[in-house]
Amino acid sequence: MDYVFNCRDCGTVQIWTAKQQKWWYEIMQGNINSVAVRCRSCRKTEQQRKKQARDIHLSGLAEKHKQ
Numbered sequence: 001m002d003y004v005f006n007c008r009d010c011g012t013v014q015i016w017t018a019k020q021q022k023w024w025y026e027i028m029q030g031n032i033n034s035v036a037v038r039c040r041s042c043r044k045t046e047q048q049r050k051k052q053a054r055d056i057h058l059s060g061l062a063e064k065h066k067q
């Protein structure tokens with residue numbers, strides 16, 4: 001069944017289609033408890049943010065190793 005939700009970040013109404021859910025659970029082996037919370041563009045922004053945080057973390061570790 002299609003799942004209608006509001007994007008957690010920008011609040012726009014999004015539809016997570018039954019087809020996308022099937023893909024997430026069956027192909028991607030996604031967590032059964034996880035549901036879509038963000039629209040495509042906010043998800044992208046969030047991924048960028050996480051990647052940046054990880055890069056900063058990793059470069060911080062590299063700095064420590066130098067000392």
Ligand SMILES: [Zn+2]
Nearest residue numbers: 007010039042
């Ligand atoms: Zn959004």
